[in-house]
Amino acid sequence: MCVSPYSVDGEDSQYCLHVSGFSGTTEDSFSWYHDKQGFSTPDTGNICAEISHGGWWYNQCFYANLNGVYYRGGRYSPKGKNPLGPDGIVWYSWKDSDYYSLRKVSMMIRPRTFRPRMSP
Secondary structure (H helix, E strand, O other), rough: OOOOOEOOOOOHOOOOOOOOOOEEOOOOOOHHHHHHOOEEEEHHHHHHHHHHHHOOOOOOOEEEOOOOOOOOEEEEOOOOOOOOOOOOEEHHHHHOOOOOOOOOOOOOOOOOOOOOOOOO
């Protein structure tokens, strides 16, 4: 899956995320909901960051959260896990569920000035 173009502002703008142009094999749970959000962590008082135990570009919590908790087996129930809401590694549109935790994800960001090296 690819989200392009995207950028992240500096610290003075709370690392505000700018994303558009999603394409991939699943529906977009990221750009339409998290675009233009500042980055929040549990120590900043953001309740979504506290519920999810990690930093992210929260917008009334999330539809995608790649910094959540991994629950072995993927599916989990809010009962006994986190009664305040989902806290797994979530891409909502992939399994139509806040309560499916992905095992592995990666998000790669590089400088705007990056130019790939040509192979010899």
